[in-house]
Amino acid sequence: MGRRNRSVEMALNMLLSSAVVFFLCFHNASGFYLPGVAPEDFRTGDSLNVKVNKLTSTRTQLPYSYYSLPFCHPEKIVDSRENLGEVLRGDRIENSPYVFKMREPELCRVLCRITLDADTAKAFKEKIEDEYRVNMILDNLPLVVPIQRLDQEARPLYQLGYFVGLKAQYAGSKDEKAFINNHLSFIVKYHKDEETDSARIVGFEVKPFSVKHSYDGKWSTNTRLATCDPHAKRTVSNSNSPQVVEAKQEIIFTYDVDFQESDVKWASRWDTYLLMSDDQIHWFSIVNSLMIVLFLSGMVAMIMLRTLYRDISKYNELETQEEAQEETGWKLVHADVFRAPENSDLLCVYVGTGVQFFCMVLVTMMFAVLGFLSPSNRGGLMTAMLFLWAFMGIFAGYASTRLFKMFKGTDWKRVALRTAFLFPATVFAIFFVLNALIWGQKSSGAVPFGTMFVLVLLWFGISVPLVFVGSYVGFRKPAIEDPVKTNKIPRQIPEQAWYMNPIFSTLIGGILPFGAVFIELFFILTSIWLNQFYYLFGFLFIVLVILIITCAEITVVLCYFQLCSEDYLWWWRSYLTSGSSALYLFLYATFYFFTKLEITKPISGMLYFGYMLIASYAFFVLTGTIGFYACFWFTRLIYSSVKID
Known part of the structure; x- marks a missing residue:
């Protein structure tokens, strides 16, 4: 009881410190605030x-x-x-x-x-x-x-x-x-x-x-x-x-x-200012993405309604053990499909980080669509994203430790610590190097020390404590039970066809999610690097929904093919399948650099590729997490639907 009380007290202290830091970030002497956008009336001569x-x-x-x-x-x-x-x-x-x-x-x-x-x-x-x-x-x-x-x-x-x-x-x-x-x-x-x-x-x-x-x-x-x-x-x-x-x-x-x-x-x-772009191009982007979704939805429907229904009915009708041994397919790996993967701790960390990023993007997009992030509030979008990222740390900790406990892990504090630091520390290190380059050019784009301190305060004062609070709550929950038992000795994986090679199938899986967003990506890059307004968040929200569906469906399809080939190592591959779309994003950013921009200075090129590397990394954890949870739900669904002795 004493240990539990200390843990509860620690969680409450962290929540209190987060609230204090949030108050300081808005009301400290550095003067950060959210300006109003009320109209001002002028009379002649004012x-x-x-x-x-x-x-x-x-x-x-x-x-x-x-x-x-x-x-x-x-x-x-x-x-x-x-x-x-x-x-x-x-x-x-x-x-x-x-x-x-x-x-x-x-x-x-x-x-x-x-x-x-x-x-x-x-x-x-x-x-x-x-x-x-x-x-x-x-x-x-x-x-x-x-x-x-x-x-x-x-x-x-x-x-x-x-x-x-x-x-x-x-x-x-x-x-x-x-x-x-x-x-x-x-x-x-x-x-x-x-x-x-x-x-x-x-x-x-x-x-x-x-x-x-x-x-x-x-x-x-x-x-x-x-x-x-x-x-x-x-x-x-x-x-x-x-x-x-x-x-x-x-x-x-x-x-x-x-x-x-x-x-x-x-x-x-x-x-x-905001309606300068041609809406027809955005509608073409939506239609293009919807065609991809409809194609994938048809494949998923065929698998779920025809193939899986037939498989489950056939497996449940087998009367003898000899008949079961003659069968091939995804049922044969039921005793290994929920075996904890290698580097399971790292997978938990990346899944938690992806949940944090997904929640931040979703809430930000909802605020933008509803008009709360007006363009008249310069910097409001970035400010909202940073604060939402910090506060969504509670979901990151919860998701990572829930998965960690399912893998029979016990040291939840270590996973919480890695969740709180792995992704932010990588991004902050790249950002710090780029900021040093900007500072060397005596540019106003260099982030001053006071602002850097506020960013660190957001990270350590809000995000880190909330990750630990979420981790504590998640670890206190009962462990997620597998629908089937796992054998102690792993099953031999048969030789796979060339098209089921992990690298090949992973790279193939990332093409369609990228294809669903690449047209809208052009407008986003143009607004960022060519100094133009982008405020078509209605289109962007639709594209986000299409991206989520595409990542989920392509991962489920490829996961099904993998299990039918009696390869049960799906944990990491489900994450990397849709996450590989980040590779195509970075390649497209490289293509955009050489075809649309006129950057000639080495420092400017380093800034571009540095920031696009951060964006691609964030896109990787977002899409990877979506694909992972889709595959996680799919495998639990199909293996809980068959009778296994």
Whole structure:
């Protein structure tokens, strides 16, 4: 009784510590929080403060803070509070000197003047060479550049952020030169409330220009520009000479702002950003996946309703032992099919980790589909996934020790410890190395020490204790009983046909689950690596359901064929059959890298393959666990349906 009381007390202490850590992670001095998305009403003349975010490039995948370049800056730079997901994404949101007056257009407003030296000119040239974009935010809406399609009637495409500059030949020169976009023509779209005369911002667009401004006399705060004069209503156009980036060049930053009334309501203002992809392609993905599911469902139905029914009826009608010995098939391995596999502890750990990941993905997807993870809450999706991962540790511990006890294991604390550390430690080690590489490039994407400490706190303060709590509860449950007895001496496995080779059948099993998701995978990779929005979680949830069904069905089919060949070593193979789809995911990511991305720097390539390795590893434990439980249910079902003496 004393030992049991101590275990209960330990479990309660761990739960209490998890609650304390959860409170600290949300309310500690680091300021992580979940920002609200309530609408804000503006009246004519109200100040609109534009915030600047990171500089991003699809060529390097290394974000930098806005003020890493010598842009115009306010008297005091103030950092905004970012949530955990924003920090991990490399967001660095700060104030800017761009201040508008609601519904008061401005023409050719001078922001500042700078003179480039050799270092600043080099910094601008490098960012222009790598096609970096400037990201800004107004009333929580990201700045976009409208790009008209070839079909003039179609709605335009929107590019997040504007390019720092461009490289081109100019004035008959054979050499390319770098030109900076130093004039911005902003368009702020608003929806007017006729009753209160207030307005809400529903769009934030910009058209960048490179302009070599000129003026007469000496420079002062009241100097009029010859190239852009609001008094003479002279505006910037493409006919102006562009501003080249060279040492000792004087650059004047200017901007226009125009306000346009829009019929778009505030609740629908994100539709423009989120509905840019063609839904027909996603429906094609769904139909493609459904065809795979229907094909597999037909095979499973044939096995379950015809072959298995016939087998079970035949086995139950055998009258003599001699008749039973003449039979072949899955019944002959009944005394070995539930024999504990080699490295059973490791299998328990991976199954528990897969359950944890599955619960996290399922709950996150449900929140996203219901609209709780709005895109206006930058970093909210990643923050939710991290916290859900930590709290789902209780299911990981429960699943791993339940299986461990079925294998007649006794040291549940050792399995709980490995469940709590094996997968997270591997991912954290890869992440730490990648973060060191980012830090070496002085990128804002490098996770600071404070955030790293919060991640470790989530791991050790919430996930680890909950894994032990779940393990304790799971081990206290009665052991799962096998439907048939297991002999002490293992049965000889006959020589298998070439197509039943474990490596071959495992690799074949992973093709169909990957085939069910690879079209949607293209859009996910595009949103991550090409800096585009992805918010079609309805489609993604359907694809997730199809993936679960596909993994379960292909594993059951191949497991049945394996048992019919009198090979009873199905434990690990059931996990690896659907889990091998992660290999195809990584191969597809490699194909995507060489065909869709323009990454040239070695560091950027290492970041890409490092993060895709983490994603493939997570996909492996997810799909492997789904296949394992499907096969586990199938074997228990069929062996509990036959009479065995």
